[in-house]
Structure formats: C-alpha cells, structure tokens
Amino acid sequence: MIAGIIYKRALSDIRQNLTNQAMTILVVALSMLLLLFFALFSFNLRHFVEELGSKLGIVVYLKKEVPQESIPALYKRISELKGIESVNYTSSEDAFRKLKKYLADEQQVLEGVDANFLPPSFEIQIDRAVFNIERIREVAAELSTWKEVSKVQYGQEWIDRLEVFSGLTQRALVGAGLLLLITTAFVVANTIKLTTYARQDELEILRLVGATNMFITGPFLLEAFFQGLAGSLLATGIVYATTQYLQSLLSQHPLFKEVELVFLPLSYTAAIIGGSIIVCITGTAISMRRFLKL
Amino acid sequence: MKYIDSAIVKLTDVSKRYTVENLALHRVSLEVQKGEFIFLTGPSGSGKSTLLKLLFCAERPTEGTIRVDGMDISTLTPSQIPMLRRRVGVIFQDFKLLGRHTVFDNVALSLEVLGLKTSQVEKRVREIVANVGLIGKLEQKAIELSGGEQQRVAIARAVVNRPPIILADEPTGNLDRDRTNEVMELMEELNARGTTIIFATHDEKLFENTHRRVIRLENGRLVK
Ligand SMILES: Nc1ncnc2c1ncn2[C@@H]1O[C@H](COP(=O)(O)OP(=O)(O)O)[C@@H](O)[C@H]1O
Ligand SMILES: [Mg+2]
Numbered sequence: 001m002i003a004g005i006i007y008k009r010a011l012s013d014i015r016q017n018l019t020n021q022a023m024t025i026l027v028v029a030l031s032m033l034l035l036l037f038f039a040l041f042s043f044n045l046r047h048f049v050e051e052l053g054s055k056l057g058i059v060v061y062l063k064k065e066v067p068q069e070s071i072p073a074l075y076k077r078i079s080e081l082k083g084i085e086s087v088n089y090t091s092s093e094d095a096f097r098k099l100k101k102y103l104a105d106e107q108q109v110l111e112g113v114d115a116n117f118l119p120p121s122f123e124i125q126i127d128r129a130v131f132n133i134e135r136i137r138e139v140a141a142e143l144s145t146w147k148e149v150s151k152v153q154y155g156q157e158w159i160d161r162l163e164v165f166s167g168l169t170q171r172a173l174v175g176a177g178l179l180l181l182i183t184t185a186f187v188v189a190n191t192i193k194l195t196t197y198a199r200q201d202e203l204e205i206l207r208l209v210g211a212t213n214m215f216i217t218g219p220f221l222l223e224a225f226f227q228g229l230a231g232s233l234l235a236t237g238i239v240y241a242t243t244q245y246l247q248s249l250l251s252q253h254p255l256f257k258e259v260e261l262v263f264l265p266l267s268y269t270a271a272i273i274g275g276s277i278i279v280c281i282t283g284t285a286i287s288m289r290r291f292l293k294l
Numbered sequence: 295m296k297y298i299d300s301a302i303v304k305l306t307d308v309s310k311r312y313t314v315e316n317l318a319l320h321r322v323s324l325e326v327q328k329g330e331f332i333f334l335t336g337p338s339g340s341g342k343s344t345l346l347k348l349l350f351c352a353e354r355p356t357e358g359t360i361r362v363d364g365m366d367i368s369t370l371t372p373s374q375i376p377m378l379r380r381r382v383g384v385i386f387q388d389f390k391l392l393g394r395h396t397v398f399d400n401v402a403l404s405l406e407v408l409g410l411k412t413s414q415v416e417k418r419v420r421e422i423v424a425n426v427g428l429i430g431k432l433e434q435k436a437i438e439l440s441g442g443e444q445q446r447v448a449i450a451r452a453v454v455n456r457p458p459i460i461l462a463d464e465p466t467g468n469l470d471r472d473r474t475n476e477v478m479e480l481m482e483e484l485n486a487r488g489t490t491i492i493f494a495t496h497d498e499k500l501f502e503n504t505h506r507r508v509i510r511l512e513n514g515r516l517v518k
Contacts (some may be wrong), residue, residue, distance in 0.1 A: 002409045009406075016394070205390050208352070209451065210379035211407040 006218035013219055014226070017195065021227065024191045024280075028231025029238075031184040032276050035177050036239040039268055042169045047262050049162040050133065052155075058124040058136065060143050061151040064092070066120065074148060078122055081142070083135050085127040092116045119150060133163055181279050188227070188283035192220065196287060217288045221281055228280030232273040239264075301325040301361070302459060302490050303349060308358030310344050310514075318344040319514045321358070326492060328458075331485040333501045334494040336511035342494040343387060345511070346461045349492070350382045351375050363458060380408060383452035387463040389444050393437035397428055397447050400436055404455045422454045423447075425480065441468040449477065453484060460484065462493045466500065474500070 014021050060078070071089060078087050090098075095118035100107055126136055136154055144152045196203065206216050243263045250256040303326040310319040319341045326332055334342050347353040349362055351370060360367040363381045370378060383404075391400050398419055405415045423429050426446040431439065436447060445468045452460060462481070466474040478500065485491050493500075501508055510517045 005406050005409065201390075202392055205392060206403070206407070207376075208350070208379065208384065208386075208390060209404045209407055210376045212376045213373070215407055 002215065002218075006215065006222060010219035010222040010226075014223060020191070020195055021223070024188060024227045025231045025234065027187050027191065028184060028227055028276060028280060029234040031180050031187070032232045032235035032272060033238060035180045035272060036235055036264070036269075038173050038176055039272065040239060040243065040264055042166070042173045043264055043268065044261060045162075045169055046166045048259070049159065049166050051260070052158070052162070057126065058140055058143070058152060058154040060122040060124065060149055061119045061153070062121060062148050063150045064116070064119055066148045070148065071120070075122070078124060078143070081139060083127045083139070085125040087125075088123040089120070090123065091120045092118050095119075095121065133159055181275055184276070185279045185283040185286075188224070188280050189287040192224070192284045193287040196220075213292055217285070217292070220284050220288055224280040224284035225277055228277035229273065231280070232276035236269050236273065300327055302328040302330075302363055303492070304361045305345075305348075306359045308345075308348065308355045308360060310341075310348060310353060311356045317514055319348075319355075319511075322511075322514075322516050323358075324509065324516065326490060329485070329488050329490055331481070331491040331506050332493065333504070333506055333508045334492055334511065335496060335498070335501070335508060338496060340511040341514040342496075342511055343463055344514075346384070346463050346492065346494055349459075349461055350379055350384055376407070380455065381457055381459060383455065383457035383460045385449050385452045385460070385462040385465040387467065389448040391436040391444055391447055391451075394435060396433050396435055397423060397439070397450075398432050400447055401450045401454050404451050408455060418454055419450075422450045426450045427476070442470070442473050445469060446473075446477075449480065453480075453489075457489070459490045460492070462491065464495055465493070466495065466497065 062074075066074075071091075075087060075089060078084065093115055096110075096115045099118065100110060103109065124139070126139070136159070140152045140154050140156075143149055203216055240263055243261055247261045250259055250261060303324070305322055305324045308319060308322045309317065311317050322341075322345065334345065336342055344353065348355050348360055348367070351367060355368065362378065365374070365378055367378070392403075401419045401423055402415050405418060410418075420429065420432070423432055426449055428443060428446055428450070431443065436444060439447065445465065449462075449465060452462075460481075465481075466477050469477060481491055481493065495501075
C-alpha cells in the first residue's frame with residue numbers, strides 16, 4: 001500500500017518539477033556519455049589488437065631432420081590443440097617454390113641452392129570465436145617445447161606493444177570511470193540537496209503529520225532510479241547512434257574499409273547503466289540523510 | 295510496575311529553554327484526562343505554542359518528563375516519532391499547508407502517511423472537507439484561499455485521521471465570529487465522540503461561559 005502511494009507521489013513530483021528532473025537527467029547523461037565514449041575507445045582498441053593478432057596467426061618452423069613420415073601425425077597433434085581453426089602444412093619444396101615465384105625475375109640468386117634449404121612449416125589460425133592474445137601465447141609456448149619444432153613466430157612484437165597500450169587505456173578507463181561516477185554522485189547529491197532545500201517546508205509538513213522516513217525519502221529514491229536509468233539510456237543511445245554513423249563513414253573510405261568499429265558488448269552497457277542508477281540513488285540517499293537529521 | 299493511568303497527557307516539572315536568557319516554560323506540571331477538553335490561555339509569548347510543541351515532539355523539553363497517550367516522550371526514538379504524530383492531530387498557528395497543492399491533497403496527506411487505500415482516502419477527505427464547508431473548493435490550491443479558509447483546511451487535515459488527541463494552536467485566530475462558532479462546534483462534536491482536546495488561545499471570549507477547565511500560562515509558568 002505504502003509502495004503504491006510512494007510511486008504516486010514520485011510521479012506527481014516528477015510532473016511538478018519537470019525542469020529540475022530534466023536538468024538532473026542531463027547531468028547524468030553527460031557524465032555517462034564521457035564514460036561510454038572512453039569505454040568504447042578502449043574496447044575497440046582491444047578488439048583491434050585481437051583482430052590483428054588472429055589474422056597474423058602462428059607459424060611453426062620444423063627442424064630439417066624431421067622425417068616426412070611424421071608430418072601427418074604432427075598435423076593431427078596441432079589440430080587437436082584447443083581453439084585451433086585451421087592448420088596448413090608447407091613443405092621445404094613448397095616453400096622453395098613459393099620463394100621462387102616471389103622472386104620471379106631474380107630467380108638466379110637461388111641458383112645452386114639446395115631446394116631443401118628452407119625449413120618445412122605449419123601455419124596455424126586460431127579460432128576467432130575463442131581468440132585472445134593469452135591463448136596465442138599459450139599455444140606458441142607449448143609448440144616451442146616440441147622436439148620437432150625449431151622456431152615459433154606470431155607477430156609477437158606488434159601484439160606485445162599494442163597490448164601494453166591497450167592495457168594502459170584499460171587501466172585509465174577504470175580510473176576515469178571511477179572519477180566520473182564519483183563526480184556524478186556529487187552532482188546528483190547536490191541537485192537533490194537544492195531540491196530538498198526548495199521543498200523544505202513540504203518535507204517538514206510531511207514529518208509533522210506523521211510520515212515515516214521511508215514515506216518521505218521513498219519518492220526521491222524512486223525518482224533517482226528513474227534519473228539514473230533515463231540519463232544512462234540517453235547516453236547509451238547517443239553513443240550507439242554515433243558508432244553506427246562513424247562505421248558508415250569508415251566503410252565508405254577506401255583506407256579504413258577494413259577497420260571495424262564495434263559497439264560495446266551488453267555486459268559493458270549493463271554495467272554502466274547499473275552504475276548510473278546506483279550512483280543516483282546513493283547521491284540522493286546521502287543528501288536526504290543529511291536533511292532528515294534536521 | 296503496572297498502573298492504570300487515566301491521564302492521556304501528563305507533564306511533570308517540564309522546563310523548556312530555547313536560549314540561555316529565554317526560559318519559555320518553567321517547571322510546568324499538568325495532567326489532562328482522556329476525553330477532556332481544556333483551554334490553554336495566556337498572553338502572547340507566555341509559552342502556549344511551546345507547550346503544545348513539546349507534546350508532539352516538535353521540540354524536546356530541557357527538563358522534566360512528558361507522557362502522551364502512553365508514550366514517554368523523553369525516551370522516544372526518531373523512528374517512533376511518526377507513530378506519536380499519527381495519534382496527535384495538530385492545528386498549527388501558521389497552518390503549515392502545502393500552498394501549491396490542492397485542498398484535497400493537503401487534507402489527504404494525513405491519511406496517505408497511514409497507507410490508506412485511495413478510495414478510502416477520497417471518501418474521508420470529502421466528508422471532512424464538507425464538514426468544514428469547503429467542498430466547493432476541493433480542487434483549489436491552498437495558496438489561493440483566504441486566511442479563514444486556509445485555517446479550516448488546516449483543521450480538516452488535523453482531524454481527518456480521527457486522532458485521539460487534538461492540539462489546536464489559536465485555531466480561530468483568523469476567523470470571524472460566525473466561523474469561530476463553527477470551529478467551536480466542530481471541536482465540541484469531536485470531543486463528544488471522545489477526542490481529547492487541548493485548545494490554545496489568547497481570546498478570553500471563547501471560554502467565558504464554559505464549564506471547561508482553563509489553564510493559564512504567564513511567562514512560562516502555570517498560574518491559578
Ligand atoms: N524556536 C524558538 N527559538 C527561540 N525562542 C523561541 C522559539 N519559539 C518560541 N520562543 C520564545 O519562547 C517564548 C514562548 O513562545 P511561544 O510558546 O510561541 O508563546 P505563545 O504561543 O504563548 O505566544 C517566547 O519568548 C518566544 O520568543
Ligand atoms: Mg503561539
């Protein structure tokens with residue numbers, strides 16, 4: 001019963017203080033917008049690094065003395081590793097042929113060279129669905145312990161560098177996110193405090209006719225819930241639309257055709273919306289508590 | 295120790311000091327019996343409002359003990375105060391209405407805090423507002439009403455939840471003779487139904503011909 005009345009009071013409050021509500025929602029939306037864009041940037045960078053890594057794949061060079069007969073067994077062993085999408089074998093002769101083709105007119109440099117001088121190799125593509133850089137490292141590390149393997153290559157330097165950068169932005173994101181959330185809590189608390197000051201008389205009257213703290217604060221907390229939800233949804237909508245727009249621009253540009261801009265996964269947006277709601281409710285509760293002590 | 299106490303309000307040696315030099319009440323002891331209708335009088339500034347405020351916990355006594363409807367006011371925790379206030383209807387000297395809200399909303403407040411159903415709230419608010427002669431202005435904003443009309447809204451809000459005790463602080467201060475008589479009749483009616491009433495007023499005419507008990511304050515002290 002009380003819940004129904006609190007809901008009713010919250011609705012009529014919102015109707016009577018529309019500008020105030022809109023201001024608070026706007027402030028929440030702006031903070032969340034900053035947070036979302038930052039998250040989007042960081043997430044896309046990570047995505048890009050992983051895409052790149054998965055395209056590079058792993059090349060495993062075998063020792064020359066590995067007998068031809070053991071190749072099928074090796075092939076099978078590699079294919080059975082977790083998260084492998086495809087394995088391609090290149091024999092010494094194939095490698096030599098490829099090189100020859102590549103050199104085309106300058107083939108004479110290969111004259112007198114043994115057709116077996118290049119080591120046989122396997123090219124491995126990691127399954128995109130399960131791809132992550134850790135997995136590539138694991139696979140590479142495991143392969144290099146095999147006695148038939150002489151060398152494992154996987155665009156290590158590139159990935160390492162990009163990963164350090166991506167890790168830094170990730171950490172910066174967490175820091176900036178916390179700061180933004182705290183700022184939002186302060187701003188919301190302040191907005192609510194102004195509202196409660198403006199309505200001090202009303203709250204005093206409620207207390208005098210026997211309203212419990214829950215009855216007084218309930219509608220404000222409910223409003224805070226709506227503000228947090230509306231603000232973050234608004235921000236999410238804007239960021240989503242912007243992502244779509246940028247993607248369409250990129251796909252038209254020949255240079256960036258390959259670059260894929262992705263929107264945040266559901267878990268990120270859900271966390272941001274949830275965080276926004278919690279922050280608004282906390283801010284309201286803090287400023288109400290201060291008021292209720294009067 | 296259990297004991298049966300017919301006093302619904304009991305003050306024992308109650309003092310209230312707002313500031314170092316201002317002693318608003320000085321060692322006041324008073325008992326009001328269940329169902330009694332008493333007048334509290336005295337010149338302006340004698341402490342009438344202060345005494346009433348102590349009874350619904352708007353102010354805390356500096357010294358002494360107060361019991362209201364079985365509750366010990368001095369040991370009441372903040373979360374128990376709403377329970378006390380639902381048992382005590384207060385007609386404030388300055389009305390304390392929500393100016394931007396309608397007559398209906400103002401009166402309904404006392405019932406909404408109790409968690410009553412909307413249909414019940416509606417019925418009882420209409421009934422009491424008709425009783426104070428304002429049914430035609432039910433949807434008007436409080437701020438648009440005259441002083442006398444606001445006073446009657448304040449009365450309606452104080453009595454709509456049928457509290458066992460009513461504290462009235464100069465409830466006829468803004469009313470003309472006819473309206474004053476109407477309010478007095480309403481109070482008599484409520485008292486006849488068993489409501490205990492403490493009626494603060496500086497207007498001697500209101501109790502000239504009454505058989506009711508009259509308590510007089512002067513400079514914060516009870517006088518005979
Ligand atoms: N909130 C307050 N702070 C300081 N002094 C007050 C306050 N309320 C009342 N007083 C003082 O207490 C005395 C009694 O006031 P009050 O109870 O309002 O008298 P009455 O209602 O009989 O006119 C007065 O001297 C008044 O100035
Ligand atoms: Mg007074």
